Amino acid sequence: MNPGNRKLVQKAVAVVVIVALLDMVGVSPVVMLFMTGVAVVIWFAGRRSENRELERIFEFYVCADAILRDEERRWYGFEVAEVIENGERALELMPDSPPLHYFTLGALYYRIGNYEATVEYLSRVMEDEAYDELHRTTPSPQLRRYVSMLRRIEYEPSTAPQTLSAVRSLERARRKHAAQFLAESRNSLNAAKTTAPTGETLSSFPQAPQSREEPFSSSRPLSSIAAPPPISEVLQDIYPDENTTVQ
Numbered sequence: 001m002n003p004g005n006r007k008l009v010q011k012a013v014a015v016v017v018i019v020a021l022l023d024m025v026g027v028s029p030v031v032m033l034f035m036t037g038v039a040v041v042i043w044f045a046g047r048r049s050e051n052r053e054l055e056r057i058f059e060f061y062v063c064a065d066a067i068l069r070d071e072e073r074r075w076y077g078f079e080v081a082e083v084i085e086n087g088e089r090a091l092e093l094m095p096d097s098p099p100l101h102y103f104t105l106g107a108l109y110y111r112i113g114n115y116e117a118t119v120e121y122l123s124r125v126m127e128d129e130a131y132d133e134l135h136r137t138t139p140s141p142q143l144r145r146y147v148s149m150l151r152r153i154e155y156e157p158s159t160a161p162q163t164l165s166a167v168r169s170l171e172r173a174r175r176k177h178a179a180q181f182l183a184e185s186r187n188s189l190n191a192a193k194t195t196a197p198t199g200e201t202l203s204s205f206p207q208a209p210q211s212r213e214e215p216f217s218s219s220r221p222l223s224s225i226a227a228p229p230p231i232s233e234v235l236q237d238i239y240p241d242e243n244t245t246v247q
Contacts, residue, residue, distance in 0.1 A: 053093045053142070054149050057101065058163045060087045064104045065166035068111065068173060077112070084108050094142030099125050099133060100167070103174045107181060115185035122182040125174070 063083045067075055087105050091097050106121030124131045136143065150167070153160045 053090075054146055056086070057090045057093065057146065058149075058153075058160070058167075060090050061100075061104065061170060062162055062166040064108055065169050068104075068107055069169055080108060080112055084112075094140055094146065096136060096140050096143050098143070098146060099131050100170055100174065102131065103178055104170055107170075107173065107177070110181045110185060115188045118181060118185040119189065122178055122185070126178055126182055 060083065064087065067080055067083060084105065087101070087108065091101055091105070102121045102125050106118045106125070109115075109117035109121065129135055139147070153164050153167075157164050
């Protein structure tokens with residue numbers, strides 16, 4: 001018996017015990033039936049809400065895999081931004097999100113050139129042992145449900161073939177490219193830090209003032225235009241009087 005069926009049997013036994021106790025107290029069958037119906041409705045609503053949260057995570061995997069794998073398609077920036085936003089929201093659904101989720105977000109940020117976010121997510125997956133699957137020994141209820149749904153999809157691929165294909169593709173990309181994406185992102189950040197002070201130093205040198213030549217404008221008043229000197233004065237400056245030269 002798998003853990004899911006075991007929990008279902010335990011809940012059914014608990015309901016039977018509660019009904020028996022209410023009968024011993026003297027509660028009418030109508031009231032017990034009504035309370036049982038309310039409890040079942042609440043349970044199904046909570047179950048559906050939990051499943052919907054997990055479906056959002058796997059939908060994020062499918063969309064992210066389409067962006068990361070299909071290099072021939074020209075994706076718009078807002079499409080990638082919306083997928084990243086959905087991934088960020090899905091990341092908040094459980095306190096111990098799976099490492100594949102962190103890698104997928106890091107790979108998407110690497111795709112759009114946000115290297116700071118890439119380092120933030122991929123460094124956890126590659127360098128922090130707490131984010132490794134083998135070290136998740138005390139999972140949260142959300143992570144346990146996630147793993148249960150993932151194993152069910154793996155055991156029965158026909159139930160969600162597209163989801164299973166996306167998960168396997170992202171796992172392969174994680175093994176092959178996670179270290180590469182992290183190293184290249186750090187190199188880009190270091191290069192940006194080293195080139196920034198050089199640019200500031202060059203711009204700090206004083207620049208020689210550039211003479212600005214006032215352009216001619218037909219709208220300028222005639223009084224502002226200086227008249228040229230007479231031609232006689234120009235010739236006198238060039239050819240001085242011969243009598244003055246002889247003396």
